[in-house]
Amino acid sequence: MVDHTYRKKRERCVTGIEGLDNILNGGIPRDNIILITGSCGTGKTTISLEFLIHGALMGEKSMFISVTEATSKLLKNAIPYEFFDERLIEEGMLTFIDMPALYEKLGLEKPEFTFEDIDVLVEAIGNIVKELGIKRLVIDSITSVCYRLKTEEKIRSFILRLGKLLSELGCTTILVSEISPMEQRYSMYGVEEAIADGIILLSNMERSGDMLRTLQVIKMRGTQHSRAKYVLDLTDIGVLLVPMLKGVGGG
Amino acid sequence: MTVALKVGEKLEKMPEASVLGIKTSINTYFDVIQGILDNFANARGMDVIYVTSTVPATPILNALKMLDIDLTNTYFVDCISNVLMGRGEEEENVLYIESPTMLEMIILKVEYLIKKTSRHAERKKIVILDSINSLAIHNNTKILSEFLHVLTNGLRAKDAYTVIFMLAEHSSEELENIVAFVCDDVLAVEVEEVE
Numbered sequence: 001m002v003d004h005t006y007r008k009k010r011e012r013c014v015t016g017i018e019g020l021d022n023i024l025n026g027g028i029p030r031d032n033i034i035l036i037t038g039s040c041g042t043g044k045t046t047i048s049l050e051f052l053i054h055g056a057l058m059g060e061k062s063m064f065i066s067v068t069e070a071t072s073k074l075l076k077n078a079i080p081y082e083f084f085d086e087r088l089i090e091e092g093m094l095t096f097i098d099m100p101a102l103y104e105k106l107g108l109e110k111p112e113f114t115f116e117d118i119d120v121l122v123e124a125i126g127n128i129v130k131e132l133g134i135k136r137l138v139i140d141s142i143t144s145v146c147y148r149l150k151t152e153e154k155i156r157s158f159i160l161r162l163g164k165l166l167s168e169l170g171c172t173t174i175l176v177s178e179i180s181p182m183e184q185r186y187s188m189y190g191v192e193e194a195i196a197d198g199i200i201l202l203s204n205m206e207r208s209g210d211m212l213r214t215l216q217v218i219k220m221r222g223t224q225h226s227r228a229k230y231v232l233d234l235t236d237i238g239v240l241l242v243p244m245l246k247g248v249g250g251g
Numbered sequence: 252m253t254v255a256l257k258v259g260e261k262l263e264k265m266p267e268a269s270v271l272g273i274k275t276s277i278n279t280y281f282d283v284i285q286g287i288l289d290n291f292a293n294a295r296g297m298d299v300i301y302v303t304s305t306v307p308a309t310p311i312l313n314a315l316k317m318l319d320i321d322l323t324n325t326y327f328v329d330c331i332s333n334v335l336m337g338r339g340e341e342e343e344n345v346l347y348i349e350s351p352t353m354l355e356m357i358i359l360k361v362e363y364l365i366k367k368t369s370r371h372a373e374r375k376k377i378v379i380l381d382s383i384n385s386l387a388i389h390n391n392t393k394i395l396s397e398f399l400h401v402l403t404n405g406l407r408a409k410d411a412y413t414v415i416f417m418l419a420e421h422s423s424e425e426l427e428n429i430v431a432f433v434c435d436d437v438l439a440v441e442v443e444e445v446e
Contacts, residue, residue, distance in 0.1 A: 208352055210352055212353065212355065212356075231355035231359065232359075233356065233360070233363065235363050237367060240359045240362055242359050242362070242401070243355075244355060245354055245397045245398055245401065246394070247391060247393045247394025
């Protein structure tokens with residue numbers, strides 16, 4: 001008989017995306033910092049938003065830090081989820097922050113950050129998370145933040161420090177990573193993927209002239225998970241997933 | 252007994268979550284649809300999800316309206332209009348898929364419609380796949396077999412009925428075997444048998 005009791009099961013942060021929770025054996029291990037990575041149009045922001053909305057609906061305070069796009073525009077373009085309720089924002093369950101505004105407030109409007117600037121930024125994000133009691137955080141995108149860090153050492157320092165702080169605060173974090181379509185790695189600078197506890201890869205896959213959106217969990221510390229490729233559909237009731245058909249040996 | 256009655260009666264006898272293959276000729280095609288919709292689904296107050304890869308949804312809708320069939324709770328997944336470059340104005344209750352080769356998208360759209368209509372929890376679902384022959388034009392038999400396996404098992408888990416159409420004029424032993432493998436029963440409807 002197989003003994004399943006030897007391994008203590010990590011508490012899960014249920015994403016609320018049924019297919020993804022199944023793939024992850026119940027959800028993202030709580031306090032993990034994970035990378036959602038993919039090229040443009042693969043659904044990174046949409047999935048991240050759904051993760052936050054479900055969290056807020058389940059009573060977990062959630063926050064979206066937008067680095068590249070003003071949140072007003074983001075909300076206008078986001079899929080009008082059937083389950084999204086604007087009261088979540090009004091009641092403080094769902095918070096949106098524009099990173100450029102935060103840079104301005106912190107005096108970080110500069111093309112390249114120093115190690116001291118990284119300290120200031122990490123501390124500021126940590127303080128907001130702590131004060132608001134945030135349990136789910138999305139930074140969209142980490143690639144844009146890293147653009148101002150320039151060196152591998154600074155990127156490593158930023159993500160390690162941020163990850164440690166957020167984990168101590170009991171916050172499960174998604175870092176959105178942008179890569180080019182033909183990229184052979186999972187992040188722009190190569191450092192992000194090594195530090196993250198988990199990597200979810202989103203792709204546009206062409207098959208016989210059809211373009212399919214796919215999702216694959218590459219790694220996820222703290223849980224067993226499927227590593228298969230899934231096809232996804234972005235709908236007004238949320239992200240739907242189905243295993244990609246293989247048609248092996250078809251003729 | 253008419254074709255429509257025969258089809259309705261057959262489905263009545265099948266338990267929930269069953270998969271029925273129907274081998275029909277082109278002559279009895281609309282009688283079979285009428286039998287499923289009028290004599291079974293509408294009579295039981297069910298939601299119908301009609302996946303069409305044979306004919307675009309609009310002509311089927313128009314034909315069924317001519318037959319005075321109630322389509323209030325019938326939803327279409329149209330896999331062929333885009334390929335035929337014939338997608339006109341969007342119809343209400345019709346979801347479009349870019350190509351019948353996007354088999355995963357068929358599964359996802361069916362799942363979407365099941366979830367979307369699940370607010371009527373008391374309403375049972377029936378999914379009609381029309382047809383295996385037209386899907387076979389665009390897909391190899393291996394992936395088609397895999398598709399049917401995933402689709403029917405998923406629908407069984409949701410207690411939904413599944414009906415798979417086979418057009419007698421375009422059938423082959425291989426296709427019939429693929430359908431028979433996932434079906435609980437196969438009903439052959441011949442004109443001469445029922446008239």
